[in-house]
Amino acid sequence: MIRLEQVIKLYGETTAVDGLSLEVTRGEVCVLIGPSGCGKTTTLRMVNRLIEPTSGSIFIDGEDTSRIRSEKLRQSIGYAIQSVGLFPHMTVAANIAVVPELLHWEKQSIATRTEELLGLVGLPYAEYVGKFPHQLSGGEAQRIGVARALAADPPMLLMDEPFGAVDPLTRERLQAQFVRIQQDLRKTVILVTHDLDEAIRLADRIAIMEAGRLVQHDTPETILSRPANKFVHDFVGTDRALKRLSRIGITDFVKPAVFVHVDGSVEAAILACSECSWVWVVDDANRLVGWVDRNSLSGASSVRDSVVRGDTEEIALANTATLREALSRMLGQGLRSIPVIDEGWRLAGQVELGDIETATSEARD
Amino acid sequence: MMRTGQARRWLVLGILVAAFIVLITNEQWWEAVFRSLFPEESRVLHPRASLFVLVGEHVLLVLYSSSLTVLIGVPLGIWVTRPGGRSFLPIVSDLTSFGQTFPPVAVLALAVPMLGFGLQPTVLALFLYGLLPVVRNTIAGIGTVSPDLVDAAHGMGMTRARTLVRVEIPIAASVILAGVRISVVINIGTAMIGAVIGAGGLGSPIIAGLVQDNLAYILEGAVPAAILSILVDQFLGNIERNFFHEMDR
Numbered sequence: 163m164i165r166l167e168q169v170i171k172l173y174g175e176t177t178a179v180d181g182l183s184l185e186v187t188r189g190e191v192c193v194l195i196g197p198s199g200c201g202k203t204t205t206l207r208m209v210n211r212l213i214e215p216t217s218g219s220i221f222i223d224g225e226d227t228s229r230i231r232s233e234k235l236r237q238s239i240g241y242a243i244q245s246v247g248l249f250p251h252m253t254v255a256a257n258i259a260v261v262p263e264l265l266h267w268e269k270q271s272i273a274t275r276t277e278e279l280l281g282l283v284g285l286p287y288a289e290y291v292g293k294f295p296h297q298l299s300g301g302e303a304q305r306i307g308v309a310r311a312l313a314a315d316p317p318m319l320l321m322d323e324p325f326g327a328v329d330p331l332t333r334e335r336l337q338a339q340f341v342r343i344q345q346d347l348r349k350t351v352i353l354v355t356h357d358l359d360e361a362i363r364l365a366d367r368i369a370i371m372e373a374g375r376l377v378q379h380d381t382p383e384t385i386l387s388r389p390a391n392k393f394v395h396d397f398v399g400t401d402r403a404l405k406r407l408s409r410i411g412i413t414d415f416v417k418p419a420v421f422v423h424v425d426g427s428v429e430a431a432i433l434a435c436s437e438c439s440w441v442w443v444v445d446d447a448n449r450l451v452g453w454v455d456r457n458s459l460s461g462a463s464s465v466r467d468s469v470v471r472g473d474t475e476e477i478a479l480a481n482t483a484t485l486r487e488a489l490s491r492m493l494g495q496g497l498r499s500i501p502v503i504d505e506g507w508r509l510a511g512q513v514e515l516g517d518i519e520t521a522t523s524e525a526r527d
Numbered sequence: 528m529m530r531t532g533q534a535r536r537w538l539v540l541g542i543l544v545a546a547f548i549v550l551i552t553n554e555q556w557w558e559a560v561f562r563s564l565f566p567e568e569s570r571v572l573h574p575r576a577s578l579f580v581l582v583g584e585h586v587l588l589v590l591y592s593s594s595l596t597v598l599i600g601v602p603l604g605i606w607v608t609r610p611g612g613r614s615f616l617p618i619v620s621d622l623t624s625f626g627q628t629f630p631p632v633a634v635l636a637l638a639v640p641m642l643g644f645g646l647q648p649t650v651l652a653l654f655l656y657g658l659l660p661v662v663r664n665t666i667a668g669i670g671t672v673s674p675d676l677v678d679a680a681h682g683m684g685m686t687r688a689r690t691l692v693r694v695e696i697p698i699a700a701s702v703i704l705a706g707v708r709i710s711v712v713i714n715i716g717t718a719m720i721g722a723v724i725g726a727g728g729l730g731s732p733i734i735a736g737l738v739q740d741n742l743a744y745i746l747e748g749a750v751p752a753a754i755l756s757i758l759v760d761q762f763l764g765n766i767e768r769n770f771f772h773e774m775d776r
Contacts, residue, residue, distance in 0.1 A: 212682055237684030247679025251697045261683050310683075320682075 163188040163350045164209060164318065169218035171204055171374075178204045180374035181218070186367075188317075189348040193361040196371035196397075202354045205371070206320050209352060210236045222318070237264050240311035240349070244323035246303045248295040254280075254306055255291045261314040279309040282343060301332035308340070312347075321353040325360065337363055358398060362386070362405055370394055382409050403522045407486035410521060412479060412513050415488075416502050419512035424451050424466050431465050432456065442501050443469045448508040450478055450501055478503045481510055485521055488513045533769060540761050547754055551578045561743040571743035573732035582751050585728035588646070588718045589759075592653030593711045600658050600710075601703060604665025605691070619662065627659040631720055639724055649721035656717055657710040664706025668699030701767055708763040715756045719748070729755075 164186040171179040179201040186192040194202040207213040209220055211232040220227045227235055248257050255276050262272045280287045283305040295303060304325060311319055325333045325340075337360060344351065344364075355361055361368050362382045369379040370393075378390035386406040389395040398405065421442040422431045431454055434441040440455035443465060452471040462468035478501045479488055491500055492515055499514040550556070554577060561571035572578070600623075606612040607619045631652040638648035672695045680690040696703075722730030729748040736744030 210682060212678070233684045233686050235684075236682055241679070241682035243675065243679060243682070245673070245675040245679075247673075247675045247682075249676060249680075249694055249698075260680075260685070264684055264689075 163190075163223060164352065165221040166205070166209075167219045167221070169205070169208060169215045169220060171201070171208065171213065172216045177374050179208070179215070182371075182374070182376050184369055184376060184379060186350055186352060188350050190366045191344060191351040191353060191364055193365035193368050194352060194354045194371060195356065195358065195361045195368060196377075198356065199373075200371040201374040202371050203322055206322055206352055206354050210239045210241060210320055212236075233264075237261055237314065238316050238318070240313075240316040240319040242307050242311040242319065242321045242324040244326040246295075246307035246327070248298075248303055248306060248310070250295050252294075253291065254293050254295075254298075257295070257306060258310050258313050260310065261316075265314055267314075275313060275315075279312060282312070283309045284339065285309075300328045301336060304328055304332075304336055305339070308336075308343075312349075317350060319349050319351045319353075321351060323355055324353065326355070326357075333360075340364060359405065359408070362409055370397060382406075404486060404489075407489060407518070407522065408484050410485045412483050412485055412488050412502060413481055415485065415513050415517045415521070416481065416511040417514060417517070419499075419501060419509060421509055422454070422465060424469065426465050428459055428462055428465060428468070431468075432459050435459065442509060442512070444509050447506075450503055450507065450509045477501060478507075478509075479513065480505075485513075485518050489515075489518050492518075533765070536761075536765050536768070540758070540765060543761070544758055547751075547758060550754075551582050551751060554578050557747065561746065565741075565743045568741055568743050570741070571747075573735050573744050573747055575731050575735070576727070578747065578751065581727065581729050581731060581748070582755065584726070585715070585718055585730075585752065585755065588649060588653065588721050588726060588728050589711065589714050591646070592650045592718070593657060593707075593714050595650065595654045596657040596661050596710055596714075597707055599654075600661030601665050601707075603658075604662040604703075605669060605696075608666060608669040609687075616666070620666070623659045623662045626655040629655070631656045631717055632723070635720065635724055644725045646721075646726050648724060649718070649726040652720070653714055653718055657714045660706040660709040660713070661703075662706075664709075665699070665703050668702030668706075669695055671702060672698045704763065704767040708760060708767065711763060712756050712760050715752060715759060719752070 164184075166182055166184045169179055169182045170177070182201070182205060184192075184205075194205060196202050204213055208215050209222075209227070211227060214228075222230075222235075248254075249260075252260075255273075258276045258279060259272045262275060267275075276291065277287045280290055285302060285305060290298075290302070290306075295306075298306065304327070308324060311321070325336045328336065341364065353364060365382055367380060368382055368385050370377045370385065372393050378385055378394050380390075383406065385394065386398055386402045386409070389398055389402075419442050420434050421444050422434055424443050424445050431441060435454070435456050440453050442453050443451045445451050452469040454465060454468050454470065458468040458470055459465075477491075477495065477497075479491060481502050481504050483502075488500060492498065498516075499512045501512050502510045504510045554572060557578060558572055561568075565571060573581075575581075576584075603619060607616040634652035634655055635648050638651050642648045642651065676694055676698070677690060680694045681687075685693065718728055719730035719733055721728045722734045729752045731748070732744040733748035736742065736746075736748070
C-alpha cells in the first residue's frame with residue numbers, strides 16, 4: 163500500500179532521513195518510533211509531500227507520489243497532528259467538513275458524514291456540532307482531530323503523535339478508542355510517537371529509527387523478544403518482558419477452573435479443596451460469587467455460608483484483559499491464580515501465575 | 528445569527544448617524560448656538576460652503592484615502608508574509624514607518640507641483656500617512672496564526688491560496704480590522720490639512736478661523752469632525768466585534 167524506497171532527506175549538511183526503505187501493507191498500523199531527531203516526523207511528512215524527499219521514491223498503491231499533485235495526494239490521506247490544529251474560527255462541523263468540501267461533496271452528505279463521525283469518536287452530535295474549538299477539552303479536541311482526519315473516508319491515515327498533548331488517563335482512553343475504531347475501519351496507518359508503550363499498544367508493526375535509518379521493522383512481539391541490536395535493546399528498556407505481556411491477551415492462557423455451586427454440599431467442596439486448597443463458587447447462572455477454602459469450610463453447614471465474598475470486579479479479570487493486567491492483579495491481591503469472567507460475569511476459567519512465568523521466559527529467548 | 532447585544536449596538540449607531548445627519552443639515556441651530564457663544568463675531572458660520580457639504584467633502588477625502596490605504600496596505604502586508612515576499616518585509620516595514628514619520632504637510636508640498644492643488648495630493652498624503660497601522664497590523668495578524676494551523680491546512684490538501692483565504696485571513700481579521708480602525712480615525716483628523724491646498728472638508732472653516740481669529744469657525748470644523756471620528760470608530764468597532772463574536776458565540 164505505502165512503500166518507501168531508498169528515501170533520503172538532506173537539510174544542508176545534515177541528513178534527516180538516510181536511505182529509508184519501508185513497506186506498510188493495507189490495513190496495517192505502522193508505528194514510527196525513535197529518539198528525538200531520528201527522522202520519524204520527517205519521514206511521515208514526506209509521505210504526503212509536506213516535505214519533498216531529496217532522493218528516493220514513495221509509492222502509494224504502486225503509484226509514485228511525486229507524480230500526483232500534492233494537494234490531491236493530501237486530500238486522499240487523513241492527517242492528524244499532536245497540536246490537533248483545529249481551526250479556531252470554525253465550528254466542529256466546519257472543521258470536520260474541510261476535506262469533504264475540498265472534494266466538493268454535497269452539503270447533505272457532509273452533514274450525514276459529520277454525524278456519523280462524531281458518533282464514531284463518541285461525542286454526542288447535537289451537543290458538539292456547533293461548538294468552537296476553544297470550548298473543547300484537550301481530549302475532545304484530539305477526538306475531533308481524528309474525526310476530521312477520517313472525514314472523507316481516506317484509505318490511509320498519517321498521525322503525528324495524535325495522542326501526545328493530553329493527560330495520561332485521557333491518552334489511554336483515546337488509544338483504546340483508536341484500537342476499537344481501527345478494528346472496524348482497517349485503515350492503513352502510519353503513526354509517529356516517542357512513547358514505546360503507545361507503540362506496543364497500537365502497532366501491528368513497529369519501525370524503530372535511529373539517526374535517519376531504519377534499525378528494526380517488525381511486530382512488537384519480535385522487537386521485544388528479539389531486538390536487532392544494542393540500540394533497540396536499550397531503547398525497549400529492561401522492562402521489555404513486562405511490555406511484552408501487555409501484547410498478549412489472556413484468552414490463550416485461560417484454564418478450566420475448579421468450582422463448586424453455591425448451594426452444593428460442603429463435603430464436595432472440601433474434597434475439591436484437597437486438590438488445590440481453594441475453589442471458586444458460582445451461582446445458578448454460573449456467575450462468580452467468591453471462593454471457599456478449607457479454613458472457611460471447616461465446621462460450616464453450607465457452602466453459601468462459608469463463601470469468602472470479594473468484590474468480583476476486584477478479583478476477576480475480563481476475558482479481554484492482557485497478561486500484564488493479570489500479573490498486576492495477582493501481585494496486587496497476593497494470589498497465584500485469578501478467575502476470568504466473560505461479558506455476562508460468568509466464570510470462564512482462571513489464569514495461573516506459573517503460565518505467565520512461562521510466557522515471560524519465552525520472551526527471554 | 529446576530530446576538531441581541533450586537534443588534535443593539537448597530538441600532539444605537541444607526542440612531543446616532545441619523546441624529547448627526549439631522550444636526551448638520553440644520554445649520555440654523557449651529558448659528559444660534561455660536562451667536563449666543565460669540566456675540567461679538569459678525570459671521571459665525573464659514574461662508575465657503577454649507578456644513579453638510581463640508582462634512583460630505585471630508586467624508587469623501589477620508590473614504591478615498593482610507594480605501595486606498597486598505598486596498599494597498601492589506602495586500603502589501605499579506606504579501607510580505609508569503610514565502611515569495613518575505614525578503615521584502617524589512618523594506619516594507621521601514622517604508623511604511625517612514626510614511627508615517629514623514630509629515631503629511633511635507634507630502635503636500637512635494638506633491639502639489641506634480642499633482643496640482645485639490646483632492647489628489649491630499650488623498651496621496653493621507654494614504655501614505657495611514658498606511659503604517661494597516662500594514663503593521665496585517666503583518667502582525669497573519670503572524671498570530673499558529674504554524675500548526677497552516678500545517679494542518681496544507682496537510683489536509685488546501686492550496687496555499689485557500690489556506691490564506693479560509694484560515695489565515697479569517698483568524699487575522701480582528702487584528703487587521705483594528706489596524707484599519709486606527710488608520711481611519713487618524714485619517715479623519717489628518718484630513719483637515721486638505722483645506723490648505725483647496726481640497727475642502729472640515730479643515731476649511733478651521734483654517735479660516737485660525738487666519739481670521741474666529742473661534743466659531745474653528746468649532747464649526749472641529750465639532751463635526753470629532754463626532755465623525757467617534758461614529759466611524761464605533762462603526763468599525765462593531766464590524767470588528769462581529770468577527771470576534773462569530774468565534775465566541
